[in-house]
Amino acid sequence: xxxxxxxxxxxxxxxxLVLRRRRGRRQSAIPSETLxxxxxxxxxxVYTGTPAREPDLRAELLVLVxxxxxxxxxxxxxxxxxxxxxxxxxxxxxxxLGLAFALFAAAAIVFGTRLVAQDEHExxxxxxxxxxxxxxxxxxxxxxxxxxxxxxxxxxxxxxxAGALGVALLTPAVSLGPVLDVGALSRTPWRxxxxxxxxxxxxxxxxxxxxxxxxxxxxxxxxxxxxGSPLIVVRLEPAELDLPPGRKGWAPxxxxxxxxxxxxxxxxxxxxxxxxxxxxxxxxxLVCPCHYSTFDPARGAKVLFGxxxxxxxxxxxxxxxxxxxxxxxxxxxxxxxxxxxVRRS
Amino acid sequence: xxxxxxxxxxxAVRFVDQRAGSAPLLRKALxxxxxxxxxxxxxxIALYSFVVLVATGVYLTLFFEPSIKDTVYHGSYEPLxxxxxxxxxxxxxxxxxxxxxxxxxxxTHHWAADVFVVAxxxxxxxxxxxxxxxxxxxxxxxxxxxxxxxxxxxxxLGYSLADDLLSGMGLAIAYSVVMSLPLVGANLALLIxxxxxxxxPELWPRMYVFHVLVLPIAIGVLLSIHLALIVARHHTxxxxxxxxxxxxxxxxxxxxxxxxxxxxxxxxxxVLFLLGGLVQINPIWLxxxxxxxxxxxxxxxxxxxxxxxxxxxxxxxxxxxxxxxTLVPNAFWGGVALPLSxxxxxxxxPWLERLVTRDTAFHNILDRPRDRxxxxxxxxxxxxxxxLAFVSGSADRVDVLLHVPYRxxxxxxxVLLLALPPATLLVTWRFxxxxxxxxxxxxxxxxxxxxxxxxxxxxPTV
Numbered sequence: 044x045x046x047x048x049x050x051x052x053x054x055x056x057x058x059x060l061v062l063r064r065r066r067g068r069r070q071s072a073i074p075s076e077t078l079x080x081x082x083x084x085x086x087x088x089v090y091t092g093t094p095a096r097e098p099d100l101r102a103e104l105l106v107l108v109x110x111x112x113x114x115x116x117x118x119x120x121x122x123x124x125x126x127x128x129x130x131x132x133x134x135x136x137x138x139x140l141g142l143a144f145a146l147f148a149a150a151a152i153v154f155g156t157r158l159v160a161q162d163e164h165e166x167x168x169x170x171x172x173x174x175x176x177x178x179x180x181x182x183x184x185x186x187x188x189x190x191x192x193x194x195x196x197x198x199x200x201x202x203x204x205a206g207a208l209g210v211a212l213l214t215p216a217v218s219l220g221p222v223l224d225v226g227a228l229s230r231t232p233w234r235x236x237x238x239x240x241x242x243x244x245x246x247x248x249x250x251x252x253x254x255x256x257x258x259x260x261x262x263x264x265x266x267x268x269x270x271g272s273p274l275i276v277v278r279l280e281p282a283e284l285d286l287p288p289g290r291k292g293w294a295p296x297x298x299x300x301x302x303x304x305x306x307x308x309x310x311x312x313x314x315x316x317x318x319x320x321x322x323x324x325x326x327x328x329l330v331c332p333c334h335y336s337t338f339d340p341a342r343g344a345k346v347l348f349g350x351x352x353x354x355x356x357x358x359x360x361x362x363x364x365x366x367x368x369x370x371x372x373x374x375x376x377x378x379x380x381x382x383x384x385v386r387r388s
Numbered sequence: 389x390x391x392x393x394x395x396x397x398x399x400a401v402r403f404v405d406q407r408a409g410s411a412p413l414l415r416k417a418l419x420x421x422x423x424x425x426x427x428x429x430x431x432x433i434a435l436y437s438f439v440v441l442v443a444t445g446v447y448l449t450l451f452f453e454p455s456i457k458d459t460v461y462h463g464s465y466e467p468l469x470x471x472x473x474x475x476x477x478x479x480x481x482x483x484x485x486x487x488x489x490x491x492x493x494x495x496t497h498h499w500a501a502d503v504f505v506v507a508x509x510x511x512x513x514x515x516x517x518x519x520x521x522x523x524x525x526x527x528x529x530x531x532x533x534x535x536x537x538x539x540x541x542x543x544x545l546g547y548s549l550a551d552d553l554l555s556g557m558g559l560a561i562a563y564s565v566v567m568s569l570p571l572v573g574a575n576l577a578l579l580i581x582x583x584x585x586x587x588x589p590e591l592w593p594r595m596y597v598f599h600v601l602v603l604p605i606a607i608g609v610l611l612s613i614h615l616a617l618i619v620a621r622h623h624t625x626x627x628x629x630x631x632x633x634x635x636x637x638x639x640x641x642x643x644x645x646x647x648x649x650x651x652x653x654x655x656x657x658x659v660l661f662l663l664g665g666l667v668q669i670n671p672i673w674l675x676x677x678x679x680x681x682x683x684x685x686x687x688x689x690x691x692x693x694x695x696x697x698x699x700x701x702x703x704x705x706x707x708x709x710x711x712x713x714t715l716v717p718n719a720f721w722g723g724v725a726l727p728l729s730x731x732x733x734x735x736x737x738p739w740l741e742r743l744v745t746r747d748t749a750f751h752n753i754l755d756r757p758r759d760r761x762x763x764x765x766x767x768x769x770x771x772x773x774x775x776l777a778f779v780s781g782s783a784d785r786v787d788v789l790l791h792v793p794y795r796x797x798x799x800x801x802x803v804l805l806l807a808l809p810p811a812t813l814l815v816t817w818r819f820x821x822x823x824x825x826x827x828x829x830x831x832x833x834x835x836x837x838x839x840x841x842x843x844x845x846x847x848p849t850v
Contacts, residue, residue: 086419089630089637124489133491137665140492144658148651155647164640165630166421168622171524171750219594220582225574227584242681259681270585273681303681308700308719309560309585311683332685333557334701335784335794348795350700352707352718379585380564381707381717382574 057107087165102157106150113146228385229377231271233358238263239274239300239368246367252278252298257315257329259303260368270379273303274358275312275329276368277340283326286357287343293359293371300358300368301344302378305331307351309380312338329355343375353387422645423625423638427514429652434507436656437500438611442604444497451487453479454596456551456589465673473677476551476592481673496664501543503660505692508536516737516767519755520624523748526738528617533734535610538603540692545599547670547690549592554670554687556678560585561700565723570716586680627753636752686784695774698781699726702801730774761820769813776805 120139129135191197221227239247239260247260260274261267281297293299303311308331316327328347329338336351338344344355356378359371377385405411422428455475461468463478464485473481483490512532515521521529544562548555563585566577580594581587622636631637639645663669675684689697699722708716733740741763742748757764780801787794 127488132488133495134665136489136492137496137661137663141658141660141662141665144654144661148654148658151647151651151654155644155651159643159647161639161644163637164419164421166419166622166636168634168636168752169620216579219590220579220588222575222579225578227578228574230584261681268586268680270680307705308564308723310557311681313683314685332683332687332784333561334697335798336705346705348705350703350705350718350722352705352709352714380567380719381714382567382577383569383571383715383717384574385714385717387707387709387712387714 086167089163089165099157102153106153106158109146109150109153113143113150116140116143116146119143225382228379228382231374231378232262232265232269233271233370233373235370235372237265237370238363239276239360239370242267247276248366249296249298249362249368250366252276252368254278254280254297255327260300262370270304270309271302271374273311274300275303275355276300277315277327277329279326279341283341285342290343290357290359290375293357295360295362298360298362298368299340300360300370301329301338301340301355302358302374304355304379305333305336305351306353306355306379306381307331307336307349308333310334312355352381418642419640420619421622421636421638421640422649423623423631423636425626427518428623430507430511430514432649432652433656434504434511435611436653437504437507437660438607439653440500440657440660441497441504444493444500445600445604447493448483448497449600451479451483451490452476452549452596454549454592456592468673468676471677474551476549477672477677480550480552484671484673492661492665494664495667495669496660498547498669499663499667500660501546502669502691503656503663505536505539505543508532508539509692512536512734513767513771517755517757517764518624518626519751519760519763521738522741522751523738524621524750525617525624528614528621529738530735531610531614531617533731535607535614537731538606538610542599542603542607543690543692545595545603549595549599550670550672551592551678552672553675553678553682553684554672554689556586556680557683557687558689558693560680561697561719561723563587564717564719568717568720569724570720573717586678622752624752624754626756631753633750633752686788688782688785691778694781695778696723696727696781698777698779698783698801699723701783702777702780702798702805704802726777730770733770758820758823761817761824764820765813765817768816769809772812773805773809776801776808 116139120136120143123129123132123135123139188194240263241247241258241260244261244263246263247258252258256277258276260276261272266272277299279294279297279299281294284294284297284299286293301312305312310331310333312329312331314330314332316330326339326341329340329344330336331349331351334350336349337347338351338355339347343357346352346354353376356374356376358374361369361371363369376387381387401411401414405414453475457475458472459475459478461471461473461478461481463469463482465481468481480494483494485491515529515532544558548559548562563577563581566580567573569576578584581591623638625631625636625638629637639648676682688694700719701722703718703721705718707714707718744762755763780798783794783797783801786792786797
């Protein structure tokens, strides 16, 4: 019973609110644009709606309802936030806040389109230019130089000063990096005798390397996170190999190592033929997942397809007496993306 | 008679006016006229997305840690338990799982960035195809294009900061693109990264200060000038009725327009928070932390860089070389030449067009695209070109999902890139002319009908 009574009371209160608003509205109904309107020569006010604006009770009620439900949603956001670890909390938070915004948006739009005057205004675009003022500005600027005799020399001096100051102020930026020394780009940890290890630092043995898959290897005792460190290692049938001249003995037992970093845009090569290399091709190829540069491991990582402009640098391998793999020398070329002046091989 | 609330209002206006002398300005501002057309709202959507970006971005800075230093993860996301990851990545995972409402704000921020650029691009297309960039609004246009460029860089830095696998791959590509610049590439890359990729640990503070301070302020300054120029020259409008080159017709800020635009702002916020809460975006915990030796397939950047990844993929494999020395590495074409020439075209378009039209008049009435067939055709051709590059960026996904071989697609796109823009140019041009023609026919029909109706009307004298 008490619920019903409460609801009735709420209803009466709401009605009262609406009615009171209406009375207030009537009292201050404003046909007063004539009093305070902006009647300048550039601005004209045009009646396009009904001059005597009737109150729109339904629209007012709609705005009230929208604001009310929106408020409930906003409060719901706070409640969801306070109740710790509800299932799907992110979704509930987004839903409550998003709906609150949506309802307030609807309220603003109903208010703007139904509860306020919809009269159009006309306004003249401003003057295209201000010739007198332009002349005035030019005059002032000319006047500044009136008493100067060596104008060109002064201009030159001022220009030189500004340039020198600019260069001086930019100089600290050089501390950011070795801007003039690009030698670092050519350095890698790989040199003759350096062992190949896996991610966990375990030495990679020739017996571990099987045909048909690839392995990522790192330099023993050096950082794994340098662009010159990671290798991609594969085993092919030795008869298949057709390496460039001068690389005899670089692939013992058909095991090959290349820099894992694509020479196109620096991503790590992580595909071995599938799915983005034609299954009809004679053998598996190394593919970069960023732009699908495709390299033939049997022929010195020659580019078969895609945007890379040069092959992956190859690392000569040796098998130590215990069967572990180690580098037989440095890379065949510069690793990583190319730059102006880098040697291609 | 003045009621209580109105009295308070008057007192407030008086208080401010006596101190700031603002009443004349305020009075004019309240009657600032907004011409009405749905397409004029695109710029406003971009503006309100930027507001959401700043608000959510400030919140994220309170939790984000711009550091590449190693840390061991001990949060609530089991798969990463005990792994050594960077502070940056750890803090973004924590924002997603430990900070209450953190994931909502992070996803809303990411969505807002995507919507921001969508709105800018659509706004730019509207302004282009309606000739709104013409005199006296060339500066507004240029500043708009500069804002788009800044927004692309800002967005890229934003998702690079998280130090997940995708962001690392993006940075590797960015490094390679910078390296590919003729003459200065290697020096510039070493300056920015501080060392060969992945660079010095200070790279993170560098990216961070650009993302949260330098670039947002740049966008804010450009935005202010953009808006000030609009106010100075007023909005453009479509012709017809009382609207002329000299006279603007529309709704005044108060009372009719302000609630509408506030409504739009709230609606933008609503959509962004709904997306942020309900639609997952960039779940970095699934991508894992970045390592130089790691990559994933099917990686896609945020949509607004899709055209660049497409272009990088489509260029055939060659470096420009002299003998054994590289001059221009391949990444230059897709990563530098394409975007720079597109932006150069956009920036110089008002003057390029004037070279042909010799039109130096002031314009406040907008063109309908069909009435400027050449501009519309060239615009459509460029859009088709960029769109193709964009679509080709997803060729790998199409291979996986629809089994169209990747290489077949790439060759198809290479041919289309040459064939489609001229075709689009021709078709659009003819289409504009046909629309004009059909309007003339309609008008003639109406005139004939009216004349016929007059002739067949029974003459009272007969």
